[in-house]
Amino acid sequence: MKEVVFGVRWALLTLALMLHLTTADRARAANESPMNVKVKIILKKLSLESQEKMKDFQDKVQKYIADYEWFNPKDLPPFDLNFQMVLEDLPSNIEDRYRGSLLIAGPDIQYYDKRCIFAFQEGEELEHDGQFTALKGIIDFYVYLVIANEYDKLGYLEGTPFLDKAKEVLQQGKFSRFFTGWDRREELLELILSKNYQKFREMKDYYFYAMATLEEEPDKAKKYIVQALKMLEEVLLNDADLEAARQFIDSHYQEVLDIFKDDEDKTAIEILKRLDPERREIYDEYLY
Secondary structure: OOHHHHHHHHHHHHHHHHOOOOHHHHHHHHHOOOEEEEEEEEOOOOOHHHHHHOOOHHHHHHHHHHOOOOOOOOOOOOEEEEEEEEEEEEOOOOOOEEEEEEEEEOOOOEEEEEEEEEEOOOOOOOOOOOOOOHHHHHHHHHHHHHHHHHHHOOOOOOOHHHHHHHHHHHHHHHOOOOOOOHHHHHHHHHHHOOHHHHHHHHHHHHHHHHHHHOOOOHHHHHHHHHHHHHHHHHHHHHOOOOHHHHHHHHHHHHHHHHHHOOOOOOHHHHHHHHHOHHHHHHHHHHHO
16 A cells, blocks of 8 residues: 555545535534544642642643644544643742643554653643743644554555654754653654554555445455554564554454454454454454
8 A cells, every 4th residue: 555545545434424424514524623632631639729720721731732723624534632631740949830641542542651741830821832832842742643643544654744743843842941751752753763663554554445445345455454464463573562553453453353253264363363362262252
């Protein structure tokens, strides 16, 4: 699969979605972001004074992510982005500072970061004004990673421009006054840009092309799914602990089982069984 299939795949995904929309829904869909953002900020570890200061912080982060056009809304089908952060006070005599543990997740990828450190003052707004701050850098970095993951589903390495944006944010963060944590984020991005991870991204191109064409060309689509799983197996042979690959299996194993459950050829399920031994008993129900 290369970028040539991007238009076909997106057209099929869009058609499937639009067939289920009313005229009014279609008008809104043309202008609204397909990224469904849910933000949860947990304040219970803060002092009572800080909890009062940060009582509207969740709404500000929600608005910062949800109301901004991160990408062309016509490019992607709907997907969820979940953002959760647990805040703690970070003592300072000059400003209000916080330490945060962040969990951000897309449909089949998630990132955890317990080294978020930033300053934020009561009454401060979060705006896309081109000015770097530690908090906006952290948010931007991870939102771009989630978006890149979704674009990779559309075609061959289509998410690369968003990884480039994440890299730009990283460069600012590394040399900011709150540089803690950016070394680990750099390691994460280096992993995503590595040769083995690129094979994982190419695998998604095959898999989601198959999903987009399954109804029209089921036999061909199933061959692409098997090919994708063989690529995934190669990725995990090179790095058995690759979290993104494990998360992919967690998110899609049932989908594969449903597609191949009545087929004589059980190659896809046999591969899953090798890759995911913790669910061995589930796979055996479909194999024997």
